Amino acid sequence: MTDYAIQALGLSAGYGGREVLQDVSLSLKSREILCLIGHNGAGKSTLLRVLFGLHRPSAGTMRIFGQTPANHTPAALGGLGVALVPEGRGVFPDLTVEEIFGLALWSASVPKGEQRERIEEVLEVLPRIREFRTRRAGTLSGGQQQMVSIGRALLTRPKVLLLDEPSIGLAPKLFQDLIRPIAALRESRGMSILLVEQNVREAFAVSDRVLVMRSGQFIFEGAPGELDDHTRLMELF
Numbered sequence: 001m002t003d004y005a006i007q008a009l010g011l012s013a014g015y016g017g018r019e020v021l022q023d024v025s026l027s028l029k030s031r032e033i034l035c036l037i038g039h040n041g042a043g044k045s046t047l048l049r050v051l052f053g054l055h056r057p058s059a060g061t062m063r064i065f066g067q068t069p070a071n072h073t074p075a076a077l078g079g080l081g082v083a084l085v086p087e088g089r090g091v092f093p094d095l096t097v098e099e100i101f102g103l104a105l106w107s108a109s110v111p112k113g114e115q116r117e118r119i120e121e122v123l124e125v126l127p128r129i130r131e132f133r134t135r136r137a138g139t140l141s142g143g144q145q146q147m148v149s150i151g152r153a154l155l156t157r158p159k160v161l162l163l164d165e166p167s168i169g170l171a172p173k174l175f176q177d178l179i180r181p182i183a184a185l186r187e188s189r190g191m192s193i194l195l196v197e198q199n200v201r202e203a204f205a206v207s208d209r210v211l212v213m214r215s216g217q218f219i220f221e222g223a224p225g226e227l228d229d230h231t232r233l234m235e236l237f
């Protein structure tokens, strides 16, 4: 068994002939929390979409726990244990939280007899969802919707969680309340997490390693403590 959750080598990707990711290589260790930061448009979301099979790279290879996905689709990557929580939550506003979870369980082909247990597992991590599970997602606050979005991803029991800017629209304290129980899944469930964030203070507090991206390339890799000096951080942005 390899020690790496993700090994990506030489990934390039873009849109309509414009290259956004340029020969990017990244490794995420098993049980590691890696924080990816960078300015708007640097290519962070594109990288997550490539890693989840939503966007096909024009070059490069990927292995998940040492295995090459059979094809470059979310079904194949999901089958190897990868889940993405997209930027902007993406919850269906007219559906209740229970319906959203039901749909996620159905599309992941989780047998009926196991569905209750899966939901209970998610409620253990994010207990506040219980209070609003019968409400339509469109009536929930930003933080509550973010919990639903993360909860939906956890229902598939991922081994690798890709989180795209979960703090957007949340007050720092709310983000802290959200990210800490997710980060704890590394210990309790052996999960590996790739966290794209702008809220560096809270994100660094839970991360083992930081990558900084600029114009589709990594320009820094190191421990969060190396960027405590904000002047350094500003130079990199």
Ligand SMILES: Nc1ncnc2c1ncn2[C@@H]1O[C@H](COP(=O)(O)OP(=O)(O)OP(=O)(O)O)[C@@H](O)[C@H]1O
Pocket: 015, 020, 038, 039, 040, 041, 042, 043, 044, 045, 046, 047, 087
């Ligand atoms: N579907 C798309 N079609 C065309 N161009 C796109 C598409 N999605 C993203 N881009 C472009 O690709 C570049 C990288 O975008 P991406 O969303 O990956 O950056 P990001 O680092 O996640 O930015 P942000 O922090 O603003 O979310 C940007 O120039 C963006 O305009």
